[in-house]
Amino acid sequence: MSNFQLVLPKLGESITDATIITWLKNVGETIEEDEPICEIATDKVDSEIPSPVSGVIKEILYQADDVVEVGKVIAIIETEATSSAEVTPQTTSTQNTTTSNLQGSEPATGNSQLEELRPSVSNRFYSPLARSIAEEENLSLNEMESIDGSGENGRVKKSDIVDYINTKNTPVAKVEKSIPVPTPANKPVAISPKPAARESQLDNGNVEIIQMDRMRKIIAKHMVDSKRIAPHVTSFVEVDMTNVVTWRNKNKKAFLEKYGTKITFTPIFIEAVTKAIKDFPAINASVDGDNIIIKKDINIGIAAALPSGNLIVPVVKNADFLNLQGIAKATNALVDKARNNKLSPDDVQGGTYTISNVGTFGNIMGTPIINQPQVAILATGVIQKKPAVVETEYGDMIAIRHLMYLSHAYDHRVVDGYLGGSFLRRVADYLEAFDVNRPL
Secondary structure, eight states, X not given: OEEEEEEOOOOOTTOOEEEEEEESSOTTOEEOTTOEEEEEEOSSOEEEXXXXXXXXXXXXXXXXXXXXXXXXXXXXXXXXXXXXSOOOOOOOOHHHHHHHIIIIISOOOOOXXXXXXXXXXXXXXXXXXXXXXHHHHTOOHHHHHHSOOOSGGGOOOHHHXXXXXXXXXXXXXXXXXXXXXXXXTTOOOOOOXXXXXXXXXXXXXXXXXXXXXXXXXXXXXXXXXXXXXXXEEEEEEEEEOHHHHHHHHHHHHHHHHHHSSOOOHHHHHHHHHHHHHHHOGGGSEEXXXXXXXXXXXXXXXXXXXXXXXXXEOOEETTGGGOOHHHHHHXXXXXXXXXXXXXOOGGGXXXXXXXXXXXXGGXXXXXXXXXXXXXXXXXXXXXXXXXXXXXEETTEEEEEEEEXXXXXXXXETTTOOHHHHHHHHHHHXXXXXXXXXXXXX
């Protein structure tokens, strides 16, 4: 017999920790190799952690709602394999591990509020995520101590702090005192009726109350943060998609037979955007203080729907190194994983520019919100048949064309109208110039 230490694996380039959602196996239960042992959550996606070995769960070192750093041992599995030196299991508790991180590995920030949350002052446990939020919001020790925790053993969770901050920031109605005005005797005084009290949304019994799930809360915060951080400007163009529609209708069956994957409009959009980014690399950027970070990699995010109805943005990595067939395969694989709730944390990391296809819902156009920390996002509308003026060698003519609106929202801190509008027009130019005789 030997003990196998199961560590929280690397979940993506920028992911340093994750939250344990639930354990799928209990201590004493048997687990097979590649069988899921627990579910974890990052800021982007939920996923399962499979066991690399078969054996019996001997010890679980972290509980639900615990935030665990990548590389930490989360469980001990007793296996049938023998070894000359048995692995010593890590028995440090969650609280002790976090305390060690607080006192040693975390660099000093000089923030007095954060210092107040260190164990030397407070005996209450706060996760690294809770301390980070407290630092950002300048919450004092007294405030943190006053928050009722909904986690195990009264532990303060992220949602508890967010609820406290929202309540704290809600303005209190100002009560104005009425000043009596002297009036002549026996003169009637007009009395204004009291304003009717605002009816609470919950006072009406004919409602349905839906509690936001974890991902919806993350999406809500992400959208609010984006609007707060970036001044949005949106430009629009109408694109003649006739060549694209004609080529796809003619080749979609042969494309599937030859490459084993469907050809939708999304890979064609990604190809056009990738070409335009090469022409205008400043659109493929992020902002860090006073610095504009131009990304050399072109990683295109595509908004996709999860089974829960929430939206997520998986990323086609290095799209500029893929041909149309490669983009189609990568896109379809990501969309399929999203629909089946199989996305990994790495699948949604590293995006540099995002496309949202609002045409999927029959919408003609939209004003998308920038996916921070990116500086721009493109929305593609529904493709509709419309009469349009077409220039021919015989003069202008009215013809039925397949037209679509493109909406480009960009961060006006660093993207001005020239760059944002020129980039959008270039995407449209590439789509309109699509070769109707393009070979497969």
